[in-house]
Amino acid sequence: MPRYIKRGAIIFSLSFVSFAVIHIFYTYTGVHETPRRTDQLGNGVDTIDRDLDNGVTRESGQGRESVKIRLSDFRESSKNFFLDKPVTNIKLSNNDVSSSRKEPGRRARYLVYRCGGKFTFCGGWADRFKGIAIGYLISKVTNRTFGISITHPPCDLQRYLLPNQIAWNIDLSNTVVKSKKNSVGYHDVISDVNFYHSIEKMDFDKYLKEDLVFFKGNLDYVDKFKNNYRYLNQNAWLANLTRDQIYAKVYNQLFSLAPDIQRDLSSFLKIARPTPSHKLVCSQIRVGRNPTNPRDRANIGSKEDVSKVWRFLGQYNDPDKYRIYVTSDSEQVRTEAHARFGKMLVDTEGPLVHIDKFTNSTSVCDGMRKLILDQHVLMNCDVFLLTFSGLGRMAAYLRQKESGLFCLVKHEIVSCSAHTLKELYNVFG
Structure with missing residues (x-):
């Protein structure tokens, strides 16, 4: 092969390799892109x-x-x-x-x-x-x-x-x-x-x-x-x-x-049902805007509605047969439940927090932990009275038990079914 042809082939090969290297560099470094912010916030x-x-x-x-x-x-x-x-x-x-x-x-x-x-x-x-x-x-x-x-x-x-x-x-x-x-x-x-x-x-x-x-x-x-x-x-x-x-x-x-919450739930249920014959009677009472939850909607649950819940739970005021559990968006309701039912009342620890409308960022994660635990407690209730509450309705869905479900609707307590709650409360969610 003539010498000048060999030189040309070598020059062409080197040029091709150089072009390939430059192309790979630009492709993987992204230097040809529009500059963009890359500062991360840990997520x-x-x-x-x-x-x-x-x-x-x-x-x-x-x-x-x-x-x-x-x-x-x-x-x-x-x-x-x-x-x-x-x-x-x-x-x-x-x-x-x-x-x-x-x-x-x-x-x-x-x-x-x-x-x-x-x-x-x-x-x-x-x-x-x-x-x-x-x-x-x-x-x-x-x-x-x-x-x-x-x-x-x-x-x-x-x-x-x-x-x-x-x-x-x-x-x-x-x-x-x-x-x-x-x-x-x-x-x-x-x-x-x-x-x-x-x-x-x-x-x-x-x-x-x-x-x-x-x-x-x-x-x-x-x-x-x-x-x-x-x-x-x-x-x-x-x-x-x-x-x-x-x-x-x-x-x-x-x-x-999570394992630690599962342990807390198991321990709670052992206390809530000290014998195989004991039943756990529960209510989720949402009152709306109150000192504990000042950013929520007003006029969700009236004082008269709360009084009807107390009368309903009072039917089960027999420590040899029942334990009572009350969760709420109001510390006042929580305190009143302790005063009314004393040692019959079982409770979970932690602050009451709305995870989208919280005012104290230092306690919100503890509040979220209590929220998840409360939901799982409600899922295990033998008798469950719910009010106008998304958390209550969801717990009733996940509970997967038709018996023992009651609803406070239009100021009256009625027996209800989990698969009709949306229509009963006339809600989109």
Whole structure:
């Protein structure tokens, strides 16, 4: 081969290699991207929240704000994206379709219930669980990995509840934030009645266009979701379940109690039922705005309503047969319960806190712990009288027992059924 041809081949090869090296450098360092804020607040989601303020593209839609941004590469890390410690030894169910089986040629997609950052108004725990439940159900029919991120209040949810069958504490830093083409969307449907009514016919793949979707809702959507004709085959497992059964099944798939709370619950129930024949009689009394909870709505429970609850519980004032448990949003009610029932009353420790309207940030995590424990106590009650309370209704759903359920409705106490509470109280949630 002539010498000048060899030189040309060598020069061409070196040029090609140099071009490839430069291309790889620019691709993996991201220096060609628009500069963006990378200061983290200890949580990758908060970084994304900040980036949204300077997002590349914003889209408006009814009942939501959808924001698309480009995400630069994140280094793989064993640290959990949402929580301080990754969960290990999580057993996933074989039929879990929310594990986002990636279709050929399609990027992995995610739906994350989000409370915190840009989503600071989420409601109480019952409202949040309703949003979590519908987010999880939507993730199943759209083949998205489901996650939960709650940073408002700043209490690690895994201090109270652990993933059970579904690993909802997903590590996005190792998965979704891999490609610069990934998009992020925020869908806030809190108290959005239009979304509530449209969910029965909605095509969720068209509604949720982004790869990583942060979602927040607070209404009782499961009946309309169950009847969506587009997903009847995928939702066949819901066909013969009532509303309360759906919530109970979803709750059990997502959550198990943290070990220390499980120990406290077991100890409490031993005291509440000192003999096998003892029954636990409970009431969840919500009064609304009061000195303990000054930011809540007014005129939810009147003094006359509370008096009727006391008379109802008084029927069981026999220490040889019963123990009485009262939880409330009012320390005054709690104090009066102790005065009325004395040693017959069993109680859980901790402050009374509304986790969305708290005034004391130092006690809110202790209050959230008590809230989760209280819900599980109510789920174990033999007789349960509930008032106009989302927490009470949710506990009645998860209790999965028709007997011994009573409701204070329109100033009267009536026997009621868990699967008709929504209609009985005439509520969206």
